[in-house]
Amino acid sequence: MYLEPEEPGVAERMRTAHSRARAALCLLPEQGTEAWGWRGRTLSRPVLAPDGPAWLRIACAPTGQADSTFWDGSIEAENAIPGSIPRPRLRYTHDWSDGLWKYRAELFDRLAARTAAESPTLLTAPDLPPTWWTALRAALDDLVTISTHRFSVSQQYLDRAMPRFLGAPIDTTAPSWSTAHGDFHWANICAPTLHVLDWEGWGLAPTGYDAAVLHSYSLLVPSVATRVRTELAHVLNSPAGQFAELAVITQLLHTTTRGDNLDLAEPLRNRATHLLGRAVPLPAAG
Structure with missing residues (x-):
């Protein structure tokens, strides 16, 4: 919220x-x-x-x-x-x-269940049983198989924004596209029983997008970020998943220029630096 x-x-x-x-x-x-x-x-x-x-x-x-x-x-x-x-x-x-x-x-x-956090960005580690992670993987695996003409993210946006926020040169072409919730953060998922809320922005996105969103919003709690990478390794460790992370990092860094998610700016740039193997510059004005 x-x-x-x-x-x-x-x-x-x-x-x-x-x-x-x-x-x-x-x-x-x-x-x-x-x-x-x-x-x-x-x-x-x-x-x-x-x-x-x-x-x-x-x-x-x-x-x-x-x-x-x-x-x-x-x-x-x-x-x-x-x-x-x-x-x-x-x-x-x-x-x-x-x-x-x-x-x-x-x-x-x-629903009787509560959201896993009160804000999109995780600030403290929630108590998540193994069954929750199993349900999460199953839900994301089912979601990517759904056919749709909707888009959560456009290739045109990635072409424009990724060089600005991650630096050039960078390949902005998504390896593959799959259906995603589109806003899969901690205030949109319930625990300890999984329910997924707020489907207004669902549609096609780079494969692995939802896992990448959850991971990026976990960066202020390193133990949970590590757990996300472990539980969703089959997605995040793939070339498509690593591209999805860069796409999500781009979008969240973009929001910082509007004054949102400022506490995530440095962790996001650090994560992008790790994925790219080079320093990520501060975004250009405009």
Whole structure:
């Protein structure tokens, strides 16, 4: 989860939208922590639906600017992702606009399990039983076999961003592409029983992408980063997996230029230096 947005008016607007969706879907609010998305673009809370406990997520985008990949991701995941990959099921959606903003309410089954961490970046080591790692490997192995025309990452982005953030020369061509969750960090996976949340950005990415995301977000806890590399060695130790790591490192270093993930900047550059066998420069401005 992210912090409540600081931009004036955003939190109030999203809480109003959440209340409007509850009224439209005949839902009652329940006690529970608000779960904010990046810069207030989503707000989720527990609710009580006529058919039982549920979880209501509100997403927003400026009218006319919604990215269809992310906007329709949950609906398309519900139709395409097999039940062997544990996740909360989507019950209903409800769309509306206030003129300036477009909103989508998504009502999910509510899980008893908690996320493995409260933020994407891991700060302390979670207690993860061997069965959790087994379930994680099985879910990722099932996911890569799903056919889709969606993209989480584009080759065009890699061509543009990898030389900027990793330095040149560098081969930016992904060895292979597979279906990925796309945002497989510690606040999107539950423990000690595995469930995978927030499927809005799923699609094709360099093979090994999800394992690489999980590893990169573990770098502040070296023991867990080592465990990820061990448990997912069949992916991360392959040439495709090493490229996926560099792609993820590129994206996360890119976010640091917007003021996000600043605590990961040095560990990410150190990891890229290890993978490339050369120093990684600070990114050029622009």
